[in-house]
Amino acid sequence: MELGQVAQHADDLDRAAAFYAELLGAPPTGRFDPPGLLFFDLGGTRLLLERGAPSAVLYLRVESVRDQVERLRAAGHPVESEPHVIFSHADDTLGSAGTDEWQAFVRDSEGNLLGLLSQERPD
Known part of the structure; x- marks a missing residue:
């Protein structure tokens, strides 16, 4: 068994698309409006942004938590x-x-809590 999709709440799909495209460094892989579905690829797992989805805490692996938080x-x-x-x-x-x-936590464009993770060699 493997994880196929995770859903996250988004009130404004255009705003969410801009935020996640910038964060992930890739455009959405699909949009269906109506009914209001926006998809991104997370290494083979679909991220679904949807008005009707509940808020979830996603943890995304990034190269450097410190650098990503500053951006x-x-x-x-x-x-x-x-x-x-x-x-x-x-x-x-x-x-x-x-x-x-x-680890660090930020808010996305829709107010959802987003965890960032990285594994780094000690300074």
Whole structure:
């Protein structure tokens, strides 16, 4: 079994399309309006943005949480939790051994909480 799709609430599909295209570095893969469905590809899993979907907390893996938060902050998006290390990988069970797991939370264009994750070698 594998994850095929996750849904996220979006009141304004145009605004959400602009936010996620910028964040993900890729345009939407599909839009059907009506009924109000917008899709992005997340490494083979579909991200569905829909007016009728409940808000979910998505955690997106990025190259650098610190860099991504600064880009989002500069664009005016609220940062809810500053970048911080939540644990270090002692082995390869959840990530590459010897890396730190970084995390931060921001708000997307629709007010949804969005987690950002990265694994980085200690400075």
